[in-house]
Amino acid sequence: MELRNFGxxxxxxxxxxxGTWYLETAxxxxxxxxxxxxxxxxxxxxxxxELYGSGAAExxxxxxxxxxRDAVFLVSxxxxxxxxxxxxxxxxERSLARLQTNRLDCxxxxxxxxxxxxxxxxxxxxxxxxGKIRSWGxxxxxxxxxxxxxxxxxxxxxxxxQVLYHLQERAIEHAVIPxxxxxxxxxxxxxxxxxxxxxxxxxxxxxxxQEIAEAHHATPRQVALRFLVRRPxxxxxPKASTAEHAGENAGTGxxxxxxAEIARIDTAFPLGPRPSSLPVL
Ligand SMILES: NC(=O)c1ccc[n+]([C@@H]2O[C@H](COP(=O)([O-])OP(=O)(O)OC[C@H]3O[C@@H](n4cnc5c(N)ncnc54)[C@H](OP(=O)(O)O)[C@@H]3O)[C@@H](O)[C@H]2O)c1
Numbered sequence: 001m002e003l004r005n006f007g008x009x010x011x012x013x014x015x016x017x018x019g020t021w022y023l024e025t026a027x028x029x030x031x032x033x034x035x036x037x038x039x040x041x042x043x044x045x046x047x048x049x050e051l052y053g054s055g056a057a058e059x060x061x062x063x064x065x066x067x068x069r070d071a072v073f074l075v076s077x078x079x080x081x082x083x084x085x086x087x088x089x090x091x092x093e094r095s096l097a098r099l100q101t102n103r104l105d106c107x108x109x110x111x112x113x114x115x116x117x118x119x120x121x122x123x124x125x126x127x128x129x130x131g132k133i134r135s136w137g138x139x140x141x142x143x144x145x146x147x148x149x150x151x152x153x154x155x156x157x158x159x160x161x162q163v164l165y166h167l168q169e170r171a172i173e174h175a176v177i178p179x180x181x182x183x184x185x186x187x188x189x190x191x192x193x194x195x196x197x198x199x200x201x202x203x204x205x206x207x208x209x210q211e212i213a214e215a216h217h218a219t220p221r222q223v224a225l226r227f228l229v230r231r232p233x234x235x236x237x238p239k240a241s242t243a244e245h246a247g248e249n250a251g252t253g254x255x256x257x258x259x260a261e262i263a264r265i266d267t268a269f270p271l272g273p274r275p276s277s278l279p280v281l
Contacts, residue, residue, distance in 0.1 A: 007185050008184050017073070026241035037246045051110060055095075062099045077162075084120075085120070088119075089123050089126065107133040117148060138161050146158075163176060163188070165190070166189070177234070180233055230262055
């Protein structure tokens with residue numbers, strides 16, 4: 001599995017990791033086998049959240065990573081309604097207990113809510129000083145949110161921005177990715193398969209993926225994931241609830257696309273116009 005520097009953290013993190021949204025709805029044995037197969041194959045970045053299954057997904061993760069915590073880059077998220085200074089501290093403690101660990105590698109604000117960012121970030125700072133989190137980041141932040149966050153904490157503090165990114169939703173390429181690259185913030189692409197609505201083999205785009213996949217003895221999903229991480233700032237976290245799916249996703253690590261193939265995918269799944277409200281960076 002390819003590793004990359006994760007924003008300013010000085011940590012090398014797997015370019016393809018593992019999501020866990022709805023993982024608790026799968027059979028427990030299958031869900032834990034999927035995460036473990038993923039870990040075996042180098043997908044050591046595991047993304048979870050207190051939101052997922054109201055904590056049940058974190059418990060599945062705990063079971064899957066038991067005995068191999070040190071090999072994992074473990075990420076969880078605080079809900080905006082808990083993201084006051086005190087609430088963030090308490091939410092983190094609850095996540096640590098469910099995950100049966102004493103630290104997170106990265107802790108994210110799931111999305112912006114009513115609490116001032118200053119309060120959430122002050123809690124993140126304190127958690128970091130206490131060794132309960134190694135780094136922290138944000139999620140679902142657009143450029144104006146990122147500007148505001150950066151004004152509060154300066155450069156080199158925000159580890160990542162976790163955002164929606166898949167072949168049919170490339171809006172972050174307009175301004176969010178350039179902003180993150182300028183400020184050294186890792187971009188983590190969530191829902192890389194469109195949350196289960198992956199382009200089918202009978203669609204024009206699906207055929208392009210299939211043809212490119214065949215040329216590499218790969219699969220359309222592996223081609224899609226590799227396209228998403230073609231820029232060095234980007235990571236991705238597909239969710240799989242079977243070991244077979246996890247194994248396929250991990251295979252992306254060895255795949256390399258040519259610039260002609262990237263251009264073909266770019267044409268088949270166009271970026272779409274830049275919203276006029278976006279600043280030019
Ligand atoms: N920060 C945020 O606001 C936010 C929002 C959404 C998601 N996320 C994170 O991003 C992760 C990924 O996004 P997502 O769960 O929305 O969706 P996704 O990863 O785009 O898609 C998951 C779907 O793809 C299927 N799948 C995975 N690998 C497959 C394979 N090799 N072959 C066929 N099907 C495959 C899964 O099926 P099976 O389950 O049957 O394997 C599941 O139905 C989440 O789990 C979560 O950790 C974060």
